[in-house]
Amino acid sequence: MPLSINQIHNGDSRELLKQIAPNSIACSVWSPPYFVGKEYEKYLSYEDWVGMLQTVIKHHHSILKPGGFLVVNIADILCFQDPTMPRIQAQNLRRQRCDITREEVLAAKSEHPDYNRNQLATLLGCSEQTIDRRVNGNNIRGGKYNTQTRVHLVSGLIEDAGVAAGLYLYDRRVWMKDAAWENSKWHTLSYRSVDEFEYLFFFWKPGETVVDRDRLTSAEWVEWGSRGVWRMPSVRANNDHEAKFPIELPRRVIKLLTAPGETVLDCFMGSGTTALAAIQEGRNYIGIELNKQYVASASAACEKEAKKRAVVTQHSGNEQPAKTARARASESQTGEQLALIKGSA
Secondary structure (H helix, E strand, O other): OOOOOOEEEEOOHHHHHHHOOOOOEEEEEEOOOOOOOOHHHOOOOHHHHHHHHHHHHHOHHHHEEEEEEEEEEEOOEEEEEOOOOOOOOOOOHHHOOOOOOHHHHHHHHHHOOOOOHHHHHHHHOOOHHHHHHHHHOOOOOOHHHOOOEEEEOOHHHHHHHHHHOOOEEEEEEEEEOOOOOOOOHHHHOOOOOOOOEEEEEEEEOOOOOOOOHHHOOHHHHHHHHOOOEEEOOOOOOOOOOOOOOOOHHHHHHHHHHOOOOOEEEEOOOOOOHHHHHHHHOOOEEEEEEOOHHHHHHHHHHHHHHHHHHHHHHHHHHHHHHHHHHHHHHHHHHHHHHHHHHHHHO
């Protein structure tokens, strides 16, 4: 039995995607776990994470409408643990508490070849850690035993998964968000940059795509519709989910790539942001979420938003007849005036 629309379903996307009606989704937009140590993704190994993404993307080919889109919001892994990476700690001059140089330590070792690390430290008036750091580039208080981290790009992984699924990379955009100073503490310890952008990869299923520029206002087309960089602030309070994205992100995707009444999918629904954006834009939605608590809170938020939209729609509908009557009266009056003018002529 196909998954019903306008509902958030509890379960694993890899299984529930099989229950979505073929060729029914106009646009699927979601942000998967990023493999950065969040609580909700700790059960995944790196291999499990890659396999999950590949499987989820593969299932999209059958459920997307011909000409429809899959949009994946994701970021590179900036602290990817790599056991093959040499354990060499950088010499940060600003944080260096001792002026003893490597040359001075080597000279002391040459003069006192029988001295151990502790004796050399006493001789030079520094810590044993400084001796080891100057000679070996290590931190003997644990640093040299820790697995080193590097940047791991995800774009190739996502593209390969899309191509394997029979989808084509149609476009890519960059979300410029707030600089994550709190989560980028290494920027004071190295030359690494602060985390302040993510990607949106647009995949296309072969088929006729309707390009309707009237979905956006002229200002929207200029500001973001045809722009490769989308600037919007991050969510300030992740009170109901660890990693929320701003509602403006899926709202733009939905408004750009779908028509009113079409169905939008988010198979990592989280707090329900994509569904809320779909409701606000007059689209149907299907949500999938593994966490029961998130399903309950997101469903409640969607129910509230749907009721609010129903009230607004009803109010607009009540206003429409009055506007139409006024318009008819205006047209009638204008017609009478024209008749009088013609009669005078």
